[in-house]
Amino acid sequence: MAENKVKTASTRDGFGEGLVELGKENKNIVVLSADLTDSTRAAWFKKQFPERFFGLGVAEQDMFGTAAGFALMGKIPFACTFGVFASGRAWDQIRVSIAYMNLNVKIAGTHGGISVGPDGATHQAIEEIALMRIIPNMTIVVPADALEAKRATIQAAKLKGPVYLRLGRSGVPVVTKEADFFKIGKANTLREGRDLSIFACGQMVSEALSACDILAKEGIKTRVINLHTPKPIDKDVIIKAAFETGAIVTAEEHTVMGGLGSAISEVVSQACPVPMKMVGVRDRFGVSGEPDELFKYFGLTASDIVKAAHEVLQMKKK
Numbered sequence: 001m002a003e004n005k006v007k008t009a010s011t012r013d014g015f016g017e018g019l020v021e022l023g024k025e026n027k028n029i030v031v032l033s034a035d036l037t038d039s040t041r042a043a044w045f046k047k048q049f050p051e052r053f054f055g056l057g058v059a060e061q062d063m064f065g066t067a068a069g070f071a072l073m074g075k076i077p078f079a080c081t082f083g084v085f086a087s088g089r090a091w092d093q094i095r096v097s098i099a100y101m102n103l104n105v106k107i108a109g110t111h112g113g114i115s116v117g118p119d120g121a122t123h124q125a126i127e128e129i130a131l132m133r134i135i136p137n138m139t140i141v142v143p144a145d146a147l148e149a150k151r152a153t154i155q156a157a158k159l160k161g162p163v164y165l166r167l168g169r170s171g172v173p174v175v176t177k178e179a180d181f182f183k184i185g186k187a188n189t190l191r192e193g194r195d196l197s198i199f200a201c202g203q204m205v206s207e208a209l210s211a212c213d214i215l216a217k218e219g220i221k222t223r224v225i226n227l228h229t230p231k232p233i234d235k236d237v238i239i240k241a242a243f244e245t246g247a248i249v250t251a252e253e254h255t256v257m258g259g260l261g262s263a264i265s266e267v268v269s270q271a272c273p274v275p276m277k278m279v280g281v282r283d284r285f286g287v288s289g290e291p292d293e294l295f296k297y298f299g300l301t302a303s304d305i306v307k308a309a310h311e312v313l314q315m316k317k318k
Contacts, residue, residue: 006174006175007173007174008171008172008173009146009171009172009174010146010167010168010169010170010171010172011143011145011146011148011149011167011168011172012039012040012041012110012111012167012168012169013041013146013149014143014145014146014147014149014151014152014153014167015040015041015108015110015149015153015165016040016041016042016043016045017044017146017150017153018149018150018151018152018154019031019041019042019044019045019078019153020044020045020048021150022153022154022157023049024048026076026157027052028074028076029049029052029075029076029157030052030053030054030070030075030076031046031049031052031053031054031077031078032053032054032056032067032077032079032080033046033053033055033056033063033079033081034056034057034058034059034060034063034080034081034085035055035056035057035081036080036081036082036110037055037080039082039110039111039169040080040081040082040108040110041080041110042078042080042108045078054066060081060086060089060093061089061090061092061093063079063081063090064079064086064090064094064097064098064105064107065093065097067098067105068098068101068103068105070105071098071103071104071105072103076104076106076157077104077105077106078106078107078108078157079105079106079107079108081109081110082109082110082111082123082125083109083110083111083112083128083166083167084122084123084125084128086107086109086164087125087128087131087132087164088127088128088131091131094107094135094162098162099135099136099138099162100136100137102137102160102162103161103162104160104161104162105162105163106153106156106157106163106165107162107163107165108153108165108167109125109128109165109166109167110167110168110169111123111124111125111167112125112128112142112166112167112168112202112253112254113125113126113168113202113203113253114126114281114291114294114295114298114300115169115170115172115253115291115294115295116168116169116170116286117169117170117288117290117291117294118288118289119288120286120287120288121285121286121288124285126253126254126255126281126285126286127254128164128254129142129166129230129254129258129259129260130254130255130257130258130262131258132164133230133231133258134258135162138161138162138163138231139159139161139162139163139229139231139232140163140164140166140229140230140231141163141165141166141184141228141229142201142228142229142230142252142260143165143166143167143202143228144172144175144176144201144202144203144205144206144226145172145173145174145175145206146172146174147174147176147178148176148182148228149165149167151182152165152182152184152228153165155183156184159184168202168203168253170203170291172202173206175190175205175206176188176226182228184229185229185232185234186229186234187199187226187227187228187229187234187237187238188225188226188228189223189224189226189237190209190224190226191209191212191222191223191224192221192223193212193220193221193222193224194221194223194245195220195221195222195245195247195313196220196223196245196246196247196248196249196309196313196316197222197224197241197242197244197245197247197249198211198212198222198223198224198225198248198251198305198309199225199227199241199249199250199251199260200224200226200227200251200252201226201228201230201251201252201260202228202252202253203253204251204252204253204279204300205224205228207295207301207302208224208251211251211302211303211305211306211309212224214303214306215306215309222309223241223244223245225237225241227260227264230259230260230263231263233263233264235267238267238268238271239268239271239272242268242273242274243272245274246274246275246316247274247275247276247312247313247315247316248268248274248275248276248277248312249276249277249305249308249309250264250265250276250277250278250279251279251280251300251305252278252280253280253281253300254280254281255280255281255282255283256278256280256282256283257283261276261278261279261280264276265278274316275312275315276312277308277309277311277312277315278308279299279308280300282299286298
């Protein structure tokens with residue numbers, strides 16, 4: 001992963017902080033956990049507001065059904081578990097009991113991506129963006145860092161309808177600032193450039209910024225866009241980047257099928273076809289290892305983004 005001399009923190013920590021802040025502001029906020037209270041940082045809310053916390057045990061499907069009931073009664077439930085369990089084990093409950101009725105349920109799927117590390121393939125959710133993206137009414141947010149995760153959590157509570165927050169376990173560089181504009185559904189352009197555009201979400205935003213620095217030394221001016229909301233996707237920013245730079249690289253800690261890259265390609269192919277390369281996990285399961293090792297193994301480093309950038313620039317010349 002990229003070397004950054006900046007503060008690091010996990011996005012699940014930002015989520016936990018956001019929950020506590022919401023709990024102080026709004027008595028309708030309730031939190032549900034499926035036996036992973038500490039790991040999801042739901043414990044931080046439980047400590048301060050025990051009367052509004054509900055532990056459902058190892059019963060993810062029941063938890064989402066209960067969350068739907070809370071929403072029907074006017075509460076704003078945050079249902080917390082690992083992303084692999086939310087998107088896989090309870091997909092039907094999320095689809096039918098929550099999204100079909102467009103209920104106001106917020107889903108926190110932590111431990112997303114291969115950066116879960118030693119827990120291995122069974123716990124490394126690399127498909128959940130795709131699985132959630134195809135569900136109507138669902139909003140999906142993949143924060144770049146802990147600060148953005150906190151802001152996304154607070155904003156999610158104010159949106160009507162279901163929201164899926166994809167959160168990570170390991171510490172990642174804090175690349176955003178309090179003063180930065182952030183709105184769910186609106187991408188942030190972090191660096192300007194006209195040679196090519198890099199779109200990234202989650203931890204890969206830090207890698208994209210490092211890749212931009214490497215490319216700058218080669219005289220390549222790169223636009224870096226933090227597309228933290230894969231759905232609803234910011235079509236205007238994507239189309240503008242395609243027209244102005246003529247080449248796109250996408251970077252995500254997720255399978256390249258159905259995720260951020262796919263979502264962007266759906267927009268580009270219909271509005272402004274340009275050469276594209278996708279950096280992500282290739283049609284396979286995860287493996288056990290330390291996060292840094294796995295990012296190199298799966299080709300998710302800044303160097304891999306740079307390689308993709310060179311390839312797409314060659315395609316642009318043809």
